[in-house]
Amino acid sequence: MAPTEHGSKLTAHGPWQVYRRLLTYLRPHRSMFALGILGAAIYSASMLGFTLFAKYFGDGTFENRDPRTIVLLPIALITLFFFRGLGDFTQTYCMGYVGRRIVKRLRSQIFERITQLPIGYYDRNSSGTLLSRLTYNTEQVGQASTDSITIAVREALTLFGSIFLLFYLNPRLALITLTMGPVIAWLVTIINRRFRRYSRRIQDSMGDVTSVAKETLEAPRVIKVYNAQTYKNEQFERVNEHNRRSHMRLVLTKGLSNPVVQMVMSFGSAFVLSIAISDAISNRMTMGDLLAFLVALVQIAQPLRSLVNVAGPIQQGIAAGESIFDLIDEPAEVDGGSLRPERVRGEIDFKDVTFSYPAGKGAALHGVSLRVARGEMVAIVGKSGSGKSTLVNLIPRFYDVDAGTVRIDGHDVREYQLNGLRDQIALVSQDVVLFNDTIRANIAFGRDVPAAAIESAAQAAHALEFIREMPVGLDTVVGDRGVLLSGGQRQRISIARALLKNAPILILDEATSALDTESERLIQGALEELMHNRTTLVIAHRLSTVEKADRIVVMDAGRIVESGTHAELMALDGQYATLYRMQFNV
Numbered sequence: 001m002a003p004t005e006h007g008s009k010l011t012a013h014g015p016w017q018v019y020r021r022l023l024t025y026l027r028p029h030r031s032m033f034a035l036g037i038l039g040a041a042i043y044s045a046s047m048l049g050f051t052l053f054a055k056y057f058g059d060g061t062f063e064n065r066d067p068r069t070i071v072l073l074p075i076a077l078i079t080l081f082f083f084r085g086l087g088d089f090t091q092t093y094c095m096g097y098v099g100r101r102i103v104k105r106l107r108s109q110i111f112e113r114i115t116q117l118p119i120g121y122y123d124r125n126s127s128g129t130l131l132s133r134l135t136y137n138t139e140q141v142g143q144a145s146t147d148s149i150t151i152a153v154r155e156a157l158t159l160f161g162s163i164f165l166l167f168y169l170n171p172r173l174a175l176i177t178l179t180m181g182p183v184i185a186w187l188v189t190i191i192n193r194r195f196r197r198y199s200r201r202i203q204d205s206m207g208d209v210t211s212v213a214k215e216t217l218e219a220p221r222v223i224k225v226y227n228a229q230t231y232k233n234e235q236f237e238r239v240n241e242h243n244r245r246s247h248m249r250l251v252l253t254k255g256l257s258n259p260v261v262q263m264v265m266s267f268g269s270a271f272v273l274s275i276a277i278s279d280a281i282s283n284r285m286t287m288g289d290l291l292a293f294l295v296a297l298v299q300i301a302q303p304l305r306s307l308v309n310v311a312g313p314i315q316q317g318i319a320a321g322e323s324i325f326d327l328i329d330e331p332a333e334v335d336g337g338s339l340r341p342e343r344v345r346g347e348i349d350f351k352d353v354t355f356s357y358p359a360g361k362g363a364a365l366h367g368v369s370l371r372v373a374r375g376e377m378v379a380i381v382g383k384s385g386s387g388k389s390t391l392v393n394l395i396p397r398f399y400d401v402d403a404g405t406v407r408i409d410g411h412d413v414r415e416y417q418l419n420g421l422r423d424q425i426a427l428v429s430q431d432v433v434l435f436n437d438t439i440r441a442n443i444a445f446g447r448d449v450p451a452a453a454i455e456s457a458a459q460a461a462h463a464l465e466f467i468r469e470m471p472v473g474l475d476t477v478v479g480d481r482g483v484l485l486s487g488g489q490r491q492r493i494s495i496a497r498a499l500l501k502n503a504p505i506l507i508l509d510e511a512t513s514a515l516d517t518e519s520e521r522l523i524q525g526a527l528e529e530l531m532h533n534r535t536t537l538v539i540a541h542r543l544s545t546v547e548k549a550d551r552i553v554v555m556d557a558g559r560i561v562e563s564g565t566h567a568e569l570m571a572l573d574g575q576y577a578t579l580y581r582m583q584f585n586v
């Protein structure tokens with residue numbers, strides 16, 4: 001996989017729009033946030049206290065030789081540290097609280113949106129990229145909108161406070177110091193822009209890293225048996241290296257930004273310092289003022305440094321926010337109409353259906369018409385890529401037709417409410433999807449059903465035999481994607497799931513994998529149970545299914561080319577007969 005460049009879509013939001021939108025996430029926690037800012041203010045006030053401390057230290061000890069300073073200054077020192085600590089704790093805790101809430105809310109929103117996205121979105125985007133937005137980008141936004149803001153507020157307050165103190169101590173010198181402002185502001189703008197650009201690249205390349213890792217983690221067997229470790233390692237090395245290089249650009253900017261800003265500062269400070277020293281020598285400034293002036297100068301340099309440092313995380317947060325909002329703003333599946341029948345009869349009617357995939361080359365279906373009566377079982381056969389899956393995918397509206405209509409009980413599928421439509425359909429596909437949970441939970445699949453119903457579904461699916469042999473029966477955990485079960489067992493669980501759903505329409509994408517005769521017999525039994533009294537469309541790979549079907553349709557290059565019973569089609573001696581002889585070796 002080639003490392004992705006950041007998409008042009010990212011520029012749809014300007015940085016300010018993103019930041020303003022991020023601030024709306026702060027709104028529910030404004031009291032906690034305000035408390036955090038108060039902590040930051042206390043912290044920076046204590047820092048300014050140290051400047052005044054220096055003034056009284058200089059004047060009290062060297063100039064006035066005041067004995068009270070022996071007690072007062074140490075007490076002042078402890079007090080200053082106390083307030084600094086208090087401010088530090090308050091801002092850390094409160095901002096941590098707000099930050100975690102924001103990360104959680106963003107994650108929930110992303111996750112919810114991911115579950116609502118149309119299937120087409122999954123075709124276009126890798127799951128690794130989505131995962132990395134869910135985990136990595138949200139953290140960066142959390143940091144930018146809390147920690148980094150506190151630091152920015154705290155250091156800006158300290159900075160402005162120190163400038164104010166400079167004016168109080170010596171307005172002429174303060175003015176000279178301020179002339180450096182525009183140069184530094186210009187530098188910081190350039191730095192910010194670079195930070196944002198590199199952050200985007202890093203986030204995209206994190207998506208690539210996650211993608212490759214995820215693919216590899218999910219297919220350990222295939223990788224081992226094809227000895228594809230080197231291939232995968234090289235692929236990972238490429239994205240990992242791209243990630244490192246993008247990071248290094250950021251590191252370089254980060255590393256250079258401070259010394260450059262500090263160097264500019266040092267010229268100004270050196271110039272101001274020489275004037276201050278000459279003022280002190282010629283008695284135009286007291287020792288205390290000189291000391292305080294020095295501390296204030298240092299205290300301008302320090303916050304400036306922190307402000308430049310914090311620019312990175314803030315810009316990273318903005319870039320991360322952009323891609324998160326792009327995802328959250330992706331349109332969800334269109335909900336369709338208002339029809340929501342309790343239970344449809346199950347007549348399906350495809351009429352002149354034409355469909356092409358957005359990313360596909362040309363139409364996958366060309367003017368397909370097919371009427372399936374209630375309770376009928378239609379087997380769909382045809383060469384690979386002939387459009388069998390595409391056709392059945394139009395029934396639950398995984399995709400919508402380009403032209404023509406798909407009707408259920410005489411109503412266009414788009415007239416049904418989407419959830420209502422899908423309630424009418426059960427799907428058993430060749431790649432059985434099980435989740436790392438108990439068998440019971442995998443059969444119920446989020447539905448609140450009595451235990452007895454789960455058990456009878458398992459029984460009807462001929463799954464109870466093997467479930468009973470397991471140590472804790474239905475409560476056995478099946479492992480990640482059901483790895484602890486055999487292929488046949490997994491399939492029977494998915495049949496039990498479909499039985500429990502008891503939908504009037506059944507879509508069956510049969511497994512091609514050769515099962516042993518015992519499993520085949522059990523699954524066949526389970527499927528017969530499942531198909532009973534339902535309208536069934538089967539993408540058929542098994543001889544027994546094909547022969548038992550009420551009707552067989554043959555697809556070729558997106559068209560239905562033959563249709564009839566097994567006997568009729570064999571007599572026709574066309575594509576079906578050829579396919580049949582070839583595929584089933586008879």
Ligand SMILES: Nc1ncnc2c1ncn2[C@@H]1O[C@H](COP(=O)(O)OP(=O)(O)OP(=O)(O)O)[C@@H](O)[C@H]1O
Pocket residue numbers: 123357358359360361364382383384385386387388389390391
């Ligand atoms: N998500 C997709 N995006 C773009 N093109 C697709 C997509 N899915 C399928 N196609 C293309 O549409 C055509 C029909 O594919 P479809 O999966 O319906 O075939 P099929 O008959 O079910 O094949 P098989 O028996 O191998 O599963 C193929 O040319 C395929 O490349």
